[in-house]
Amino acid sequence: MAETRWEQARASERAAGQGGYGAHFARLLDEGADIEGEARLADVLAPRGAWILDAGSGMGRVGGALVARGHRVVGVDFDPEILDQSRRTYPDLPLVDCRLDELTPDRLSAAGFPTSYDVVVCVGNVMILLAPDTERTVLANLTVLLGQAGRLLVGFALSGAPSGFSRRYPLDEFVADYEAVGLELVHRFASYDLEPFVAGGAYVVHVLRRAR
Numbered sequence: 001m002a003e004t005r006w007e008q009a010r011a012s013e014r015a016a017g018q019g020g021y022g023a024h025f026a027r028l029l030d031e032g033a034d035i036e037g038e039a040r041l042a043d044v045l046a047p048r049g050a051w052i053l054d055a056g057s058g059m060g061r062v063g064g065a066l067v068a069r070g071h072r073v074v075g076v077d078f079d080p081e082i083l084d085q086s087r088r089t090y091p092d093l094p095l096v097d098c099r100l101d102e103l104t105p106d107r108l109s110a111a112g113f114p115t116s117y118d119v120v121v122c123v124g125n126v127m128i129l130l131a132p133d134t135e136r137t138v139l140a141n142l143t144v145l146l147g148q149a150g151r152l153l154v155g156f157a158l159s160g161a162p163s164g165f166s167r168r169y170p171l172d173e174f175v176a177d178y179e180a181v182g183l184e185l186v187h188r189f190a191s192y193d194l195e196p197f198v199a200g201g202a203y204v205v206h207v208l209r210r211a212r
């Protein structure tokens with residue numbers, strides 16, 4: 001499989017002796033910072049006790065916060081170091097070690113998890129750190145896992161992303177990609193606290209569902 005932009009970023013950070021994303025969020029957690037904004041919005045979208053898939057779950061801050069709110073959450077990530085950090089920090093968050101471009105219902109059911117979710121969350125710039133040209137595959141894989149009334153919460157930077165290895169993912173290209181896999185727009189915001197999106201904005205949050 002092609003190397004992800006995430007792996008390129010991590011290799012560069014390691015070479016520079018930098019902790020990167022994992023160390024950053026460990027520090028914020030120690031400081032008591034609010035790192036649950038994405039989870040609060042996902043919680044609003046979900047029925048109580050929902051099944052939620054956290055796609056690219058990282059150190060577990062989003063999935064962990066959703067477990068704490070009573071949801072049944074499955075985190076999916078493929079970075080061994082970040083999976084270890086998640087296990088240590090949020091031991092109640094179950095994890096599947098899998099690339100999102102290889103994620104299938106069979107892979108989840110083999111690990112003992114459902115194949116249909118009320119909410120799928122893919123936040124924190126995951127979409128701009130995938131391997132080149134796998135965005136549509138990942139969106140298609142996540143769409144298959146949405147229940148009939150399921151919703152996909154996706155957020156990423158349109159400009160000024162923290163990692164220099166992130167791709168630029170223009171809004172019209174993202175729209176073409178999600179429509180091509182059978183998704184439609186429910187909401188578009190500029191932030192997880194629902195600031196209105198305006199053209200040229202630096203960050204975009206989408207709530208998507210299967211096209212009707």
Ligand SMILES: C[S@@+](CC[C@H](N)C(=O)[O-])C[C@H]1O[C@@H](n2cnc3c(N)ncnc32)[C@H](O)[C@@H]1O
Pocket residue numbers: 004006021055056057058059060061062076077078079082098099100101122123124125126129130131
């Ligand atoms: C910036 S972190 C965000 C993590 C988490 N969503 C959050 O908001 O805290 C990006 C995550 O995407 C994961 N990632 C990137 N490409 C991936 C892929 N192809 N399959 C699975 N995970 C991937 C990385 O391992 C990393 O944990």
